[in-house]
Every structure is written in C-alpha cells, then in structure tokens.
Amino acid sequence: MPRADVLVASNRGPVSFRLGDDGGLTLSRGGGGLVSGVSTAARDGLSVWVCAALSDADRLAAAAAPGGRLDLAGHDTGGAAVRMLPIDESTFRSAYNAVANSTIWYVNHTLFDTPRTPVFDARWARYWQAYVDYNRAFAAALAEEAADGAKVLVQDYHLMLVPRMVRELRPDLRIGHFTHTPWAEPSYFSLLPDDIAAAILTGMLGADSVGFLSPRWAEAFVRCCVRLLGADAGGGNVHLGNRSTSVRVHPLGVDAEELRERVSRPDVGLRRDALRQRIGDRRVIVRVDRTELSKNIVRGLAAYRELLRTHPEHRGNVMHVVFAYPSRHDLPDYRAYTAEVQRLAREIDDEFAGNGWSPLLLEVNDDYARSLAALQLAEVLVVNPLRDGMNLVAKEGPVLSENGVALVLSREAGAADEFGADALTVNPFDVSGTARAMHEALLMDPAERRRRSERLARAATALPPTAWFAAQLAALD
Ligand code: F6P
Numbered sequence: 169m170p171r172a173d174v175l176v177a178s179n180r181g182p183v184s185f186r187l188g189d190d191g192g193l194t195l196s197r198g199g200g201g202l203v204s205g206v207s208t209a210a211r212d213g214l215s216v217w218v219c220a221a222l223s224d225a226d227r228l229a230a231a232a233a234p235g236g237r238l239d240l241a242g243h244d245t246g247g248a249a250v251r252m253l254p255i256d257e258s259t260f261r262s263a264y265n266a267v268a269n270s271t272i273w274y275v276n277h278t279l280f281d282t283p284r285t286p287v288f289d290a291r292w293a294r295y296w297q298a299y300v301d302y303n304r305a306f307a308a309a310l311a312e313e314a315a316d317g318a319k320v321l322v323q324d325y326h327l328m329l330v331p332r333m334v335r336e337l338r339p340d341l342r343i344g345h346f347t348h349t350p351w352a353e354p355s356y357f358s359l360l361p362d363d364i365a366a367a368i369l370t371g372m373l374g375a376d377s378v379g380f381l382s383p384r385w386a387e388a389f390v391r392c393c394v395r396l397l398g399a400d401a402g403g404g405n406v407h408l409g410n411r412s413t414s415v416r417v418h419p420l421g422v423d424a425e426e427l428r429e430r431v432s433r434p435d436v437g438l439r440r441d442a443l444r445q446r447i448g449d450r451r452v453i454v455r456v457d458r459t460e461l462s463k464n465i466v467r468g469l470a471a472y473r474e475l476l477r478t479h480p481e482h483r484g485n486v487m488h489v490v491f492a493y494p495s496r497h498d499l500p501d502y503r504a505y506t507a508e509v510q511r512l513a514r515e516i517d518d519e520f521a522g523n524g525w526s527p528l529l530l531e532v533n534d535d536y537a538r539s540l541a542a543l544q545l546a547e548v549l550v551v552n553p554l555r556d557g558m559n560l561v562a563k564e565g566p567v568l569s570e571n572g573v574a575l576v577l578s579r580e581a582g583a584a585d586e587f588g589a590d591a592l593t594v595n596p597f598d599v600s601g602t603a604r605a606m607h608e609a610l611l612m613d614p615a616e617r618r619r620r621s622e623r624l625a626r627a628a629t630a631l632p633p634t635a636w637f638a639a640q641l642a643a644l645d
Contacts, residue, residue: 169235171315172215172249174641177306179264179326181219181250182207183240185229193229195240199536202323202348204560205420208633214248216313218306220264220326221254230254236309251313253305262298265498268326271295271360272368276325276349277462277555278356288361296364300329303371307333314341319644321637322375324348329367332374342644345375346418350555350582351385354395365396373399373406377414377643381558382582386417418639419586421631422563431540431568440541443489446529447545451486451610454546456539456561458495459506459532464554464578464596465492466505469512469528471552471602476520476527479607484525486610489542493534506532543568547617548609550576551583552596558582562591563628572618574609576602586627590620 180203185193197207198219206217216237221227229238230252238250255263271292274280286292307330310320322330322345331343351357358365369392372378380386390406393399399408406413430436453472457463472488492509496502513530520527531538543549549565559581565573577584577591584593592605612620631639 169237169249171318172313173315173318174214175216175218175310175314175318175320176206176214176248176323177218177310177320177327177330178202178206178323179220179268180222181217181252182248183238183250183252184222185225186223187225187228193225195229199534205633205636206323208423208426214637216251217248218251218253218309218313220260220302220306221252222260222264224257226252227254227257251309253309255302255305259298259301261498262295263302264326265496266292266295267299269496270499270501272325272328273349273462275352275357275359276347278352279461279554280359282359286359288364303327303329304333306330307337310334310341311337314338316340317342319641320344321346321640329371330374331378332371335374343375344377344379344640344644345372346379346640347385347389347557348381348420349385349557350382350580351380351388351392353388354392357388357392358396362396365392369393369397369399370408373397373408373411373413375413377416377640379416379418379640379643381417381419382585383417384585385557385582386415390415414643416639416643418636418643419582419631420558420560420633420636421628422560422567423632423634424567424625424629427540427564427567431544433537435537436541436544439535439538440544443538443541443545447487447489450484450525451482451547452545453486453488453548453550453606453610454491454542454565455489455550456491456542457493459492459502459509460495461501461505462554462556463492464552465490465509466512467596467599468550468552468602469509469516470599471550471606472528473512473516473519474599474603475606476516478603482607482610483520483527484523486527488528489546490528490530491535491539491542492530492532493539494532540564540568543573544570546573547571548576548606549573550602550606551581552576552578552594552602553581554578554596556581556583562587563624566621566624567628569621569625572614572621573624574612574617574620575624576605576609583628586630587624590623590627
C-alpha cells in the first residue's frame with residue numbers, strides 16, 4: 169500500500185458501521201463539527217485518515233480490513249483512505265469516556281462541580297493508562313502509514329499525547345495538532361494532577377505547530393505552557409528545551425455552497441413544510457444542539473420561560489423549536505441532563521400552553537434534515553453555550569435563514585470573536601439577560617435583521633473548511 173503524504177488522525181472518523189439483523193455491516197457517515205470540517209476539506213490532498221473504531225460493528229469492520237484500511241468503494245470520503253483502529257473495547261471506553269470526555273472535555277469547558285468532581289484516584293490512574301495506550305495506537309499507525317517527510321494533522325483533545333509520540337517514532341515528519349474545544353486558563357487547567365497536566369502540554373508541544381479556533385484559546389494554552397511547564401513564549405511560538413512550537417489560530421467556517429445544496433434536497437423540503445404547518449403564522453425561535461452540558465440548554469429554556477413570564481404579549485404568538493439530539497449517552501451526567509431538558513420543557517408547557525397553542529416544540533432524536541429545515545425558518549436563533557470552541561450552528565443559521573435571523577449568541581463561543589456587534593451577545597449564565605436578548609431579537613426591525621444576518625453569513629463563510637485545512641497544512645511549511 170502506498171505510504172501517505174498527508175495524514176489526519178481523529179477519534180471519530182468519516183464513516184461508522186452498524187450491524188444488521190442478518191449479521192451484515194452497513195455504513196453511514198460520521199457526524200460532528202470536526203468530521204464535517206475535515207471531510208469537506210479532504211478533497212484537497214488528504215491521503216489517509218486514521219480514526220478509532222467506536223462500536224462493536226466498527227471493530228468488526230476494522231479487524232476485517234486488509235492492512236487496517238477500510239474498503240470504501242462507492243462511498244465519498246473525499247478520496248482519502250480510512251484506517252480504522254480496532255482498539256479493544258475496554259481501553260477505548262476508558263480513554264474516550266473517562267479521560268477524554270469526562271476529564272479533559274470538562275477541564276476545557278470548565279464543567280466540574282468542584283465540591284464533588286474531579287477526583288484523581290487509583291481508578292482514574294488506570295483510565296489514564298488506557299488514554300496513553302489509545303494515543304500510542306494512533307501514533308504507531310501514523311508512523312507506519314506516513315511517507316518520508318509527510319505532514320500529519322492530529323485533531324482534538326482525544327489525541328493530545330500523539331504529537332510527541334509520533335515525533336519519537338518518526339522525527340522526519342511534520343506534525344500539527346488542532347484543538348476544536350476551548351482551552352482552560354492555568355488556574356483551572358491545574359485542577360489536573362501536575363504530572364498529567366505536564367504530559368498533556370508536552371505531548372502537544374511535540375508538534376511543530378498547534379492550532380486553535382480562537383485567539384482566546386490559543387492564548388490560554390500559551391499561558392498554561394509558561395505557568396505550568398516554565399516554557400518561554402514569544403513571537404507566536406512556545407519554546408521548551410531545544411524545541412519550538414508555533415501556536416496558530418485557524419477559525420473554521422462553513423461551506424455555503426454545500427449547505428445550500430443540502431437544503432435543496434427533498435428530505436429537507438418535506439420537513440420544512442411539516443414545521444411550517446406546526447408553527448403556523450407565529451414567530452419562531454430556534455435552537456439546535458447536541459444534548460451536551462456545555463451547550464447550556466437548560467438555562468436557554470429558563471430564559472424562554474422568563475421571556476413568556478415578563479412579556480405576556482409574546483404568549484400565543486411565538487414558538488420555541490428546540491432540537492437537542494442525543495450525545496455521549498454512556499455518561500450518566502449526559503443522560504441526566506437530557507432528562508432535565510425534557511422536564512423543564514414540560515414545565516414550560518404546563519405553565520403556558522392553552523387555546524391550541526403550545527409554547528415549545530422539543531425533539532431529542534437526531535434528524536439532520538429537520539435541523540437544517542428549522543434553521544431555514546428561524547427568525548431568532550439561540551446559541552448560548554457556557555463555552556464552545558467555535559459553534560458551527562451559529563454560522564449555519566445565518567447562511568440558511570430564508571428571511572434573515574437574529575442571533576442570540578453566548579460571548580463564550582469562539583464564533584463571537586468573528587461576529588462582533590451583528591449578534592446579540594449574552595453572558596450564558598445570565599438567564600434574565602438572555603431573556604432580554606430574545607425579546608430584543610423578536611422586536612428587531614425585519615430589514616435590520618436581514619442586514620445583520622447577511623453580514624453574519626459573510627463572516628461565517630469567510631474561512632470555509634478547505635481554507636481551514638489548508639491553513640493547518642501551510643503552518644507546517
Ligand atoms: O471538539 C468538539 C468535537 O470534536 C466536535 O467536532 C464534535 O461535534 C464533538 O466534539 C463530537 O463529539 P463526539 O465525537 O464525542 O460525539
């Protein structure tokens with residue numbers, strides 16, 4: 169098999185498998201911001217994409233693949249070969265659930281309930297060992313697949329030890345790492361045990377270049393390196409020992425053409441008609457999220473309740489469409505959070521519904537076409553995460569909106585850096601402030617709303633995935 173000149177590594181890959189009743193495997197596309205960003209960009213020269221098997225069906229497919237590369241004939245992966253790693257289930261679960269999603273994700277999104285969590289004990293140390301092994305499996309596959317002097321782009325918080333591991337195996341390679349999450353300030357990052365914090369930072373500094381979605385996250389990373397490792401920083405680089413790593417910001421936008429092509433398909437049209445019928449001639453406030461703690465859905469609903477309480481004139485005239493599709497349901501916190509979202513939605517309905525009007529439409533199953541249809545119809549879009557690396561829904565909304573959308577946006581989302589005064593920015597903890605912003609958005613003059621929405625759409629598409637990917641590659645030259 170020819171070795172690759174450009175490689176990407178990420179936990180979730182562009183495809184996943186399902187085991188049918190007949191024992192056969194069926195294939196579908198992977199989801200999420202990272203996957204769609206890299207997939208769109210993959211047409212531009214990516215040769216091998218290394219990812220993990222995430223389920224039993226994936227493990228079966230991966231174990232059966234000759235040389236580890238999947239046979240994807242007939243499926244569009246942008247031309248890249250996919251090497252799916254059949255990491256054993258217990259190692260994978262410990263690395264993904266306990267370390268990546270319950271520790272590092274929580275650190276970078278500042279999600280801990282500190283009187284109770286985190287707890288770093290002997291059990292957690294075993295989980296960490298699994299994270300090290302899982303990172304090592306990626307490093308070994310990359311070292312095996314890469315041609316001399318190849319460029320390797322390692323993605324996200326699951327794989328923070330990989331750059332240093334790859335450098336040790338293959339010093340000839342050019343290595344980049346890109347973080348899709350925010351980054352914590354040193355005071356919060358140092359909740360991690362000192363040796364773990366140091367392993368993560370030095371793991372990433374094994375790269376020639378590390379990238380972030382916003383200057384805020386890049387600066388926090390540099391501060392962590394200086395404060396916790398004693399590194400030197402200057403001129404956009406971090407220096408540690410005899411090595412320098414450049415720290416770059418590569419914002420990720422959306423591909424307008426691809427989005428518009430997608431919404432022109434009949435499945436989206438059907439859902440748009442059904443939603444229109446359900447909403448009638450009411451004003452519509454939309455949100456679309458993974459049911460994810462950092463997305464702050466509960467405070468968003470509380471703000472909508474406060475809007476209806478303090479502005480009775482909106483009752484009967486507005487509908488809140490909330491699509492909160494499932495995510496990480498192996499984690500008890502996430503299951504409990506979904507239940508809390510459903511409970512609060514019921515309470516709002518009990519308090520206000522009447523005369524044939526329901527204030528809220530909540531769906532918790534995943535339907536991408538329906539989400540796109542809702543974004544087309546939105547007059548107000550609420551994106552109020554506690555912290556978010558970027559948030560692509562905030563970018564898709566203005567691009568797709570039919571009549572212009574007023575964006576209520578958390579100042580803690582990376583997207584807020586690029587949108588300036590065209591969004592109505594809120595403090596995500598401030599429920600009353602968010603309710604006021606929703607009210608202001610509903611009152612906004614339609615012409616003004618359209619003008620702002622057009623400017624938002626321009627900003628959202630300024631750096632599409634192809635430019636983002638090219639920037640990561642160029643940072644290695
Ligand atoms: O960094 C964020 C991210 O990798 C996104 O790209 C994606 O939406 C999300 O996390 C996916 O998480 P998971 O793969 O656990 O579903």
